[in-house]
Amino acid sequence: MGLFSPGFMGRRREPVPGLPPGQHLVTDFPVLSIGPTPRVTPEEWRFSITSESGLMTTWTWDEFQALPQEDVTVDIHCVTSWSKFGTGWRGVSLDTLLDGVDTQAGFAMARSYGGYTTNVPLDELRGGKAWVAHQFDGSPLAPEHGGPARLLVPALYFWKSAKWLRSIELSTRNDPGFWEQNGYHMHGDPWREERYW
């Protein structure tokens, strides 16, 4: 129990199912990023996965679009304390993308056009829990929201869902990504409030 704030009533009286601790609901879609929005055309877009042995699999935009597509509706949770329920995405499951990648790695580093990085345990990318998404609410993903394609890992705080995704590198080591070097948690489970160091 925290300090009592005299006169503060707040807006909500009942716990909201599905809302992790310390979060509040929004209906808009705030944008957070560390620098200018990279502009990547589908023609120049490439996505690759590299295993810990250095073997690289690369997809062009057309090859990526030809993979089995999934439509998912998920809740997303930003570490800055907003959550958004029922967001609709279309993309390719990481299970599909990792199928045929021979790896014993425990960790993944997502790398973006523009230089952003974030580390995610490989377990969090498998089992129907993560996608490379290229549509939001039925439309191509806008550049400021990570288009052409972004990582979507709704079970973790949204900084793990790297925008402008360019590659995923698998590793036996859990190296910190961008925010993880700058004060944010290595794992980032919103239900455990794994926000900061």
Place this chain on the structure above:
Amino acid sequence: MTDLPASAARSTWNASDWHEALVVEAYAETPTARTIRMRLPEAAALPALVAGQHIDVRLTAPDGYTAVRSYSLASAATGGILEITVEELTDGEVSPYLVRGLDVGDRLEIRGPIGGWFVWLDEEPAPVQLIAGGSGVVPLMAMIRAHEAGTNPSPFRLLYSVRSPEMAYYRAELEELARVSPRFDLDWVYTRRAPSGWPHAPGRLDLTRLAASVQPLGSTALTYVCGATPFVEFVADALVRSGRDPARIRTERYGGAEGG
């Protein structure tokens, strides 16, 4: 990213823990914003703040319901005093209380300081261009104050876009600094109403004004842009298209109207 600043130092102070802060001063900054200064009883344990960082503020209702929001710090915590400026958001849950309900002598709970990217370090050798829209000036003010408090000789320049003169945060302090400091320049953009006699018609920041108001192209300037998303998108895009290195532009955005 090749020029990451050193991460904020780890210390025994845990950024995930809540700390009690006593409100020692609160005053209207503009008709819709309030500056709140608070003291930390545990100030001795506070890690060195880095200009540009933010804190989380937690309010607790009588029934135990809590609400948390993030606010950028406007100052670098000299003497254990933390300063934030809060804009009251229409239909906000936390900001109306902070702007109109909170009193001096009340206590808040805070967590942080947080953030190691949208920060300025005193050892930074590059000239600095700051570009703010509205309440986005807060973390930039922390940088300006840290720069003025230190001896770093690099020039700072602030381009500050506001709707009208009375909506500007820290106006008196900024104008005084621009007058007396050889290391600080200030440019205003008024989007709805300008002061009488102002040489430019009110209007949104455009490419011409932007080009005329920033550190010269080709300088190694480090640029910080903070404001609402459309403002930040416009400015950052324009700077990149004019040939600036995206890696030298850092952005922070205020989310939607429901953020507060």
